[in-house]
Amino acid sequence: MNNSLNNGSTLEKTITLANIGTTKCGKTTSIAALTHVPEIIINLASGDDGRTKTTVEYHIVQKTEGNGIFIEDIDLFEQNIMGSVDGNLEKYNLQIKKYKVLSDVLKLTTLDEGENVKEHIKEQIESLKGEPASEQILKKLMCSETIDTFVRKLILRVPANPTLTLFLKDQNIDLRIRDTRGLLDIVLNNDLKSQTSKSLSELGLDNLDGIVFFCSDTYPNIVTELYKDVLKSVFESLPVFLVHNRTDFMFEMFNINGQKPTIDNIKSMIEDIQEEKHQFLKPEAVAAKSKSTFELLDQLDIGEFYKDKSDKTKFKFNDSYFTNEKIQFLLPSCTSLSQIENNFLEKSDFEFYTLTVNASFERMLNMISVLQEGMELIFKANIARNIIITENNTRIQELTNDFSRYDNSYVGYGATSFTKPQLQYLSCSSINNDITNPSLNGSRIGPRGGITTMNNGKLRYATTAVVAVTARRWITYLISNISLKNPLADSNGNPIFDGTVTTLEIQQNLLRKALLNKLYKNYTDTEATIQYYLLVNRNYAVNAINNTCKQNNSIDAVITDIVNNFI
Numbered sequence: 251m252n253n254s255l256n257n258g259s260t261l262e263k264t265i266t267l268a269n270i271g272t273t274k275c276g277k278t279t280s281i282a283a284l285t286h287v288p289e290i291i292i293n294l295a296s297g298d299d300g301r302t303k304t305t306v307e308y309h310i311v312q313k314t315e316g317n318g319i320f321i322e323d324i325d326l327f328e329q330n331i332m333g334s335v336d337g338n339l340e341k342y343n344l345q346i347k348k349y350k351v352l353s354d355v356l357k358l359t360t361l362d363e364g365e366n367v368k369e370h371i372k373e374q375i376e377s378l379k380g381e382p383a384s385e386q387i388l389k390k391l392m393c394s395e396t397i398d399t400f401v402r403k404l405i406l407r408v409p410a411n412p413t414l415t416l417f418l419k420d421q422n423i424d425l426r427i428r429d430t431r432g433l434l435d436i437v438l439n440n441d442l443k444s445q446t447s448k449s450l451s452e453l454g455l456d457n458l459d460g461i462v463f464f465c466s467d468t469y470p471n472i473v474t475e476l477y478k479d480v481l482k483s484v485f486e487s488l489p490v491f492l493v494h495n496r497t498d499f500m501f502e503m504f505n506i507n508g509q510k511p512t513i514d515n516i517k518s519m520i521e522d523i524q525e526e527k528h529q530f531l532k533p534e535a536v537a538a539k540s541k542s543t544f545e546l547l548d549q550l551d552i553g554e555f556y557k558d559k560s561d562k563t564k565f566k567f568n569d570s571y572f573t574n575e576k577i578q579f580l581l582p583s584c585t586s587l588s589q590i591e592n593n594f595l596e597k598s599d600f601e602f603y604t605l606t607v608n609a610s611f612e613r614m615l616n617m618i619s620v621l622q623e624g625m626e627l628i629f630k631a632n633i634a635r636n637i638i639i640t641e642n643n644t645r646i647q648e649l650t651n652d653f654s655r656y657d658n659s660y661v662g663y664g665a666t667s668f669t670k671p672q673l674q675y676l677s678c679s680s681i682n683n684d685i686t687n688p689s690l691n692g693s694r695i696g697p698r699g700g701i702t703t704m705n706n707g708k709l710r711y712a713t714t715a716v717v718a719v720t721a722r723r724w725i726t727y728l729i730s731n732i733s734l735k736n737p738l739a740d741s742n743g744n745p746i747f748d749g750t751v752t753t754l755e756i757q758q759n760l761l762r763k764a765l766l767n768k769l770y771k772n773y774t775d776t777e778a779t780i781q782y783y784l785l786v787n788r789n790y791a792v793n794a795i796n797n798t799c800k801q802n803n804s805i806d807a808v809i810t811d812i813v814n815n816f817i
Contacts, residue, residue, distance in 0.1 A: 262422050262423070263421075263423055263424065263622075264424040264425075264426065265423055265424070265425055265426070265460070265615060265618055265619075266307075266427075266428070266459050266460075267425075267426070267427045267428070267458065267460045267462055267614070268427070268430050268455060268458050268460075268461055268462065269281060269427060269429055269430060269462045269464065270430050270461055270462070270463050271464030271465070271466060272464075272466045272469070273301055274301075275464040275465075275495060276493075276495035277429055277430070277464055278292060278302070278429050279292060279584065279603075280462075280464075280495075280581065280607050280611075281308050281310075281427050281429055282295075283411070283600070283607040283608070284310055284410060284411060284414050284427070284608065284611060285308070285408045285409060285410060285411055286313050286317055286408070286411050286412075287317050287319060287408060287409065288411075288600075288604075290385060291308075291319075291408065293389075294385060294389055294392055294393075295392065295393075295429065296393075301393075302429065302431050303393055303394060303395065303396075303431065304391075304392065304397050304398040304401045304402070304403065304404055304431065305402070305404070305428055305429070305430055305431060305453075305454035306392055306403070306404045306405075306406060306428070306429045307426055307427070307429075307454075308406055308426065308427050308428075308429065309405060309406065309407045309408070309424075309426050310408055310409075310418075310426070311407055311408070311409060311410060311418075312409075312415045312418050313409035313410050313411070313412065313415045317409055318383075319383055319388065319406050319408050320380070320382055320406065320407040320408075321378050321379045321380075321383045321388075321391075321404070321405070321406060322379065322405040322406060322407045323379070323405040324375050324378065324379075324391070324401060324403075324404055324405070325401070325402040325403040325404075326371070326375070326401060327402055328368070328371065330399055331345060331352060331356075331358070332345065332367055332371075333345040335698060337367035337368045338367075339361060339363065342360075342361065342367045343360045343361065346358055346359065346360050347360065349396060349399075349400070351395070351396050351397055351400065352400065354394075355387075355390040355397060356374060356375070356401075357374050357378070358370070358374050383406075388406070391404050398431075402452060403428075410425075411604065411608070413513060413608045414608055414611075414612075417608075417612050417615075421615070421616075421619075423615060425615070427462075428454045430453065430454040431454075447780075447781065447782050448477075448480075448779065449775075449776060449777050449778050450776045450777075450784070451776045451777055453477075453480065455480070455484050456776040457776070458484070458488055459488065459489075459618055459622070460488055460489045460490070460618045461484065461485060461488050461491065462491050462493055462611075462614065463490055463492050463493065463543070464493050464495055465493060465494050465495070465539065465540060465542070466542065468542055469542060469543075469545075473546070474546070474549045474550060477782065478549070478550055478551075478782075479779075479782055479783050479784055480779065480782070480784060482550045482551055482552055483722075483726070483770065483784050484770065485550060485552050486568065486569065487763075487766040487770035487771075488767065488770070489571070489572065489577070489614075489617060489621055490567075490570075490577060491577050491579060491614050492540060492543060492577055492578045492579070493578075493579045493580075493581060493610070494539045494578065494579070494580050495581045511602050511605055511606075512605075513605050513608065513609055516605050516606055517609045517612075517613070520579065520609055520610060520613060521613075523578075523580065524575045524578070525575070540565070540574075540578065544565035547565070547567075548565070552567060552568055553565055553566055553567040553568055554566060554568070568730070569730070569758075569759045569762040569766075570759065570763075571621055571756070571759050571760050572621075576617070577617075579610040579613075579614075580606075581603065581606055581610065582602055582603050582606055584599050584600055584602075584603035621760075624747070624760050624764070625763065625764035625767060627746050627747065628738065628746065628760070628761060628764045629768075629817075631739075631740040631741070632740070632741065633738065633740065633741070633746075634761070634764065634765060634768075635816070635817035638725070638728055638729070638732075638816060638817060639813065639814060641728045641729075641731065641732060642724075642810060642814075645727075645728065645731070646806055646810060649669075649724055649805075649806050650804075652669050653666070653668075653669045653678060653720075653804070653805050654678065655669075656672060656677065656681070657678055658672075659672075660672035667723075668720055668724050668727060669716065669720045669805070670716070670719050670723060670781075670783050671715075671716065671719060671780060671781040673708075673709065673712055673716070675708050675712070676712055676713070676716065681713050681716060681805060682804045682805065684713035685713065685717075685795055685798070685799055685803070685804065685805060685808055686799050686800075686803065687799065688799050688800055690799075691795075691796050691799065694711060694791075694792040694796070695711050695788055701715055701718070701778055701780075701785075701788045702715075702778050702780065709780070713795075714788065714791050714792060714795065715780045715785065716805075717791045717795060717805065717809070717812075718775065718780070718785035718790075718791035719780050719783045719784070719785045720805065720809060721785070721786045721790070721791060721794075721808075721809050721812040721813075722769070722773075722774065722783075722784055722785050724809050724813070725769055725773075725813060725816060726766070726769065728813070729762050729765045729766055729769070732762055732765075733758065734754050734757060734761065735754075738757050738761065765817075768816075769816070773786050773787060773790065773816060774786060774787065775787045775788055786812060790815065791808075791812065794809075794811040794812045794815075795808055797811050798811055
């Protein structure tokens with residue numbers, strides 16, 4: 251496995267990134283710089299308060315003819331639009347009259363008796379797609395108040411800039427970048443009681459291949475209070491890149507060494523910084539800019555601070571395949587799109603910024619592809635399933651002991667670690683009774699698949715919810731405790747990796763990352779959280795309960811069934 255993309259591949263590879271950060275941290279500007287229409291994108295994303303109101307996914311395609319922005323798709327919260335699950339005409343018409351955004355932005359109208367609500371919604375959304383969209387309609391879709399109640403995600407097709415076009419074509423990459431909102435923008439509303447638990451899909455964090463995290467100087471505690479489980483799970487399942495925006499380091503370095511900012515020179519500088527070989531910028535200077543972000547990651551339990559041999563405090567990810575230095579990127583300050591040349595650079599600030607963004611994102615995409623190649627080798631060797639099953643068999647008593655504490659208080663020393671959430675209206679015996687009751691088969695979740703349905707303030711399908719949350723937490727625990735004693739080999743004893751993946755620690759981290767990625771992408775429910783906890787796909791939980799209910803087994807047997815079907 252080498253450190254570059256497989257240039258011989260003929261299959262187009264889709265890579266989806268999410269730009270995450272606080273308000274006005276540069277998420278949108280970096281995306282704009284990768285496109286042929288930066289001015290339009292930056293203008294579109296600037297609402298009255300400087301924020302978009304819904305997640306926007308930019309499908310950045312190789313530039314051909316035309317510079318238009320197309321609406322590729324609009325992912326709706328259809329039930330919120332209809333006011334019902336089944337498309338009740340009367341409730342739908344009430345929604346149209348109540349929420350002006352439905353008629354003004356989505357062009358939906360009230361309907362007469364006999365007209366089909368779902369068909370009307372589908373037709374109107376289709377009418378918005380196809381032709382280049384006007385800036386006016388795009389602005390409304392992105393920035394209208396309450397639009398996020400009805401639009402989960404807006405997908406726009408935009409042309410790449412010439413440099414990125416060449417890269418995407420050469421490496422055969424289909425690139426998508428999500429400009430997330432609502433994740434760290436929750437700082438704008440510090441009332442915990444008013445917050446509702448959002449799913450991966452609602453947060454724009456489902457089905458990703460990498461996270462581009464735009465660092466800030468401070469982060470409010472509410473971020474970890476509300477979304478610790480979600481952020482921890484996503485961040486440890488994917489490669490995470492830390493971007494330090496609006497820094498003058500880049501200008502200063504070119505000014506010092508007298509180089510001109512060409513794309514090759516910028517790539518060389520990024521490599522020198524990440525390899526800790528740069529003549530002027532020392533690793534401590536980059537690390538200092540990361541302090542508050544590392545503190546946030548420490549709170550998320552995906553890494554920890556430690557003292558190195560020289561007694562310097564550093565941060566280490568629990569199982570990162572890449573070193574901290576290789577995941578950190580610097581972007582220069584850029585306060586406008588002005589084309590006025592900088593006297594020394596002989597380029598405008600935005601041109602320099604664009605070159606640096608291109609070089610940085612190309613490097614990220616290369617790193618993601620290297621990681622994906624390694625993960626694919628692990629799964630092709632068919633060894634992952636046996637490893638996780640062995641780990642479960644070795645540790646299952648820990649889960650049994652944990653479940654025995656379910657009736658304790660949900661806070662304090664006696665609280666459970668894996669069996670969550672601890673609901674006051676459930677107990678060990680009631681959960682086991684539900685699991686072993688075959689008469690409940692067919693009603694473990696709602697008739698339309700609901701798992702978060704409430705009834706008089708209680709979860710209607712509470713046992714299924716506890717099983718699904720517990721299974722995900724338990725599988726994560728098993729993966730995090732995998733410890734290799736020998737290099738990874740296939741069933742014939744042949745090494746999986748060549749000499750580039752040398753140490754046991756590197757192979758162990760790669761194995762853990764591959765399994766966490768599989769759990770995140772293929773086994774996690776993207777449409778729900780239970781009291782802010784992620785869960786395995788609800789159907790896997792239902793199937794496991796139904797499979798074991800006749801055997802008079804408890805929750806540990808159900809979780810084992812889920813683990814056995816994980817890979």
